[in-house]
Amino acid sequence: MADWCEQLLKLNFQKEKKDDGSISYTLIPGHRRDSYWTKITVKQVGSPTPDAWQVTCARSEIRIGLWKIHNTTQDISVVVHTSAQKMIEDINYQKRLKPSFLSKISN
Template sequence: MAEWDQQLLELNFEKVKKEDGSIAYTLTPGDRRDSYWTKITVKQIGAPTPDAWQVTCARSEIRIGLWKIHDTTQDISVVVHTSAQKMIEDINCQAKLKPSFWLKISS
């Protein structure tokens, strides 16, 4: 197992094997009131050894409509890293982001 792979697992990422055989690492940091990003996904680019990593951060929220509740995506950020160290640093920064006071009480 690669060093970056182990670091993602230590950050509580879940290793998921897709139907097409590709592997993705997913982190759901916590409750939407406590954590800004609701889902962080890492996919390796290049096989068998990765040349780069695609990090997708998606923040979503629940909105109440007239007939049903909708889970809407508010913000999606996609960054491609060519350095495993920079990728881990970026993920640590994204996972530590917290919503503002107004977002907490309005959610």
């Protein structure tokens, strides 16, 4: 698992370069009824040389208010991995999570 960047791109992550020069990889798996996590972001961290990866998973839901519909973030998970192989395994696990039956029929 020497080239973790290529592994992420094969998993359909999008490479994004920020204004400050940092690079992150983002995956938006798809429709919320089919996929539990709506956004997974990976950033390489460490100083002075990057040696770990921060994986952020965020799940959002739609809430119906009195006057309009709101998108609300319900759960954010941040994990730091020191092994690229464990990072890829965790991402594959997060991608396989599915919403419960009640969440599917209520949205």
